Structures are given as C-alpha cells and as structure tokens.
Amino acid sequence: MLYAWIDGIKRAPLTKGESTVCRDCGGLLTSVMPVENVRHWRHKAGDCDPWSEPEGPWHLGWKEAFPENCREVGLIDQATGERHRADVLCNAGTAHAAVLELQYSPISEEERAAREAFYRQGHRMYWLVHVHDGPSSFTGWSFKASMNWGARPVEIDGRRYAIMQWMGRSKQFIEKWKRATGYVFLECETHIFFLAGDELARRVTGGIPLKKGEYALTRWSREDFIRSVQWTGGA
Structure with missing residues (x-):
C-alpha cells in the first residue's frame, strides 16, 4: 500500500x-x-487485502490525481466481514459514491467479477485498465491496430462511438472487459477510452448484439474521466 x-x-x-x-x-x-x-x-x-498487487509509478500518478482522503480507503461487507481496500473512493457515504480500481497487471475474470460484486454495493464502480503498449505486448499491438474511428460511427449522449474489431488471434482480453458490470476505461499511451457495456453498445448498434471481438469505444480526456469519478454527472 x-x-x-x-x-x-x-x-x-x-x-x-x-x-x-x-x-x-x-x-x-x-x-x-x-x-x-x-x-x-x-x-x-x-x-x-488479498486483492493487493504490486504498485508502481502508474498507480501513484493516478492516485495523486484525487484528494488524499480518497486514496486507498478500506471497506468492509458488514454481512460477511470481508475487507478490501479501494484504490480510490470518492464521495463516500453519499448517493454519488464511486470506487475506482486501477488495474495494471492481468486479472482473471473470476477476480474481476468478485471485485465488482464487492465494490458495487452502494457505489458506482470504475475500472481504469492499463493496456501495455511495449514492443512485446500482443494486447497493446492488437488494441492499437483495432483503432478505426470511421467504423460505423454513432453519436450517443454527445459522444462519438465507433465499432472496433479486435485485431489478433486471442480475443480474451477485450471479451473479458466487455462483460464487466462496472464502467470500464482503457488507457493506452496516455490516451483514455471508454468501453461501452452491453446496454450502451446495443444503442450504438441499433439493438444488434456485438459479435465476438467487436467492441464499441469512445475517447475521453483525462480531465473528464477524473470529473466523472468525482461526480459531475456520471459516466
């Protein structure tokens, strides 16, 4: 910690x-x-906290973007006694409470679902997932190669979405995050993108379910992302 x-x-x-x-x-x-x-x-x-992971400059930089009292806040499930430490918790105890989990290392789908089940009790939940973009990262290569903002662009709630097709043999990364129940943001080369959940993705496609490897994406600024977590209208 x-x-x-x-x-x-x-x-x-x-x-x-x-x-x-x-x-x-x-x-x-x-x-x-x-x-x-x-x-x-x-x-x-x-x-x-069994969900604790090694942290470095990326985690530190993002935590310091939020007020000190919002960083690393312990939470407990009163019914089970289960304890975990949110990376960031804003507006604790209010209707606009939000947990932000900063995910730098790979995570299993089972743990992702467990964290969502815990943190979404009384909170909005955000993920910020670092997409590694080094020369040996197939995930980063696939993500960047998938960028096609001219692919079926649609404006929803004032933001321009496009349908991307994951480039690469394994689609496990994007499919896992498509199934998330929290708000999922992906950071790659300091750029931030919002990954549409199923309900929003259907609005983008006109009700047609996305195929495997397809995903709906829109760009966000760092400032808009921080404001959303801290609540100025939500994601």
Whole structure:
C-alpha cells in the first residue's frame, strides 16, 4: 500500500525504518524504500487485502490525481466481514459514491467479477485498465491496430462511438472487459477510452448484439474521466 496513517497524517513513508499500524486490520506496517520503485508500506504479517498487487509509478500518478482522503480507503461487507481496500473512493457515504480500481497487471475474470460484486454495493464502480503498449505486448499491438474511428460511427449522449474489431488471434482480453458490470476505461499511451457495456453498445448498434471481438469505444480526456469519478454527472 502506498499510503498509511502516521502521526495523524495519511502519507507515503519518508524514511527507512518508519513503522505504523494499518487502520483496516491493526497489523504492523513498515516502510519500504526501494531504489527503482515507489516508496510504500508493507504489512509485516501479510497484506490484509488479498486483492493487493504490486504498485508502481502508474498507480501513484493516478492516485495523486484525487484528494488524499480518497486514496486507498478500506471497506468492509458488514454481512460477511470481508475487507478490501479501494484504490480510490470518492464521495463516500453519499448517493454519488464511486470506487475506482486501477488495474495494471492481468486479472482473471473470476477476480474481476468478485471485485465488482464487492465494490458495487452502494457505489458506482470504475475500472481504469492499463493496456501495455511495449514492443512485446500482443494486447497493446492488437488494441492499437483495432483503432478505426470511421467504423460505423454513432453519436450517443454527445459522444462519438465507433465499432472496433479486435485485431489478433486471442480475443480474451477485450471479451473479458466487455462483460464487466462496472464502467470500464482503457488507457493506452496516455490516451483514455471508454468501453461501452452491453446496454450502451446495443444503442450504438441499433439493438444488434456485438459479435465476438467487436467492441464499441469512445475517447475521453483525462480531465473528464477524473470529473466523472468525482461526480459531475456520471459516466
């Protein structure tokens, strides 16, 4: 985790040897000051959130786009006692509460569905999925090769959508995210795209279900995305 409470302030560690207590589980946290990665806190007895993943500059940059009190907020299911830590939680306790999950590494469909079931209890839920675009990334190549904004463009709610055809043999990545129940945003080369869910995609196609590998996409600005999570009218 990148932030913890110490001396009444929620922050990243400043020096080697610092320690504090996790407010979610009461466990001991110690500072980690790596040479080539971001400073963070480590649970001595293992992270209390089983969904926790290694985080780097990409996570840090996005978390810092939101107010400090919205970053890394623990939530508990009162019925089951299950605990998880939202990457970002805005407007907690209101009708406009929203959880943002920052997804940099691959995730199984089962875990994606489990996170949605947990975080969508009383919250709007957003995914921001990093599409790796390095020279060895088939996902990034397929995504960029699929960009065809002239393919059946349709304007819906003031935004221009187009139907893309996934380029590449495996369509597992795009099909998995098409089935998500939260709002799915994809980031590639600093550009942000909104992936239409099934109901919205049918509006784009005039009611015709998308074929395997087809998906409806529209461009968003970073500023619009942040405003939507923080609520100025929703996605």
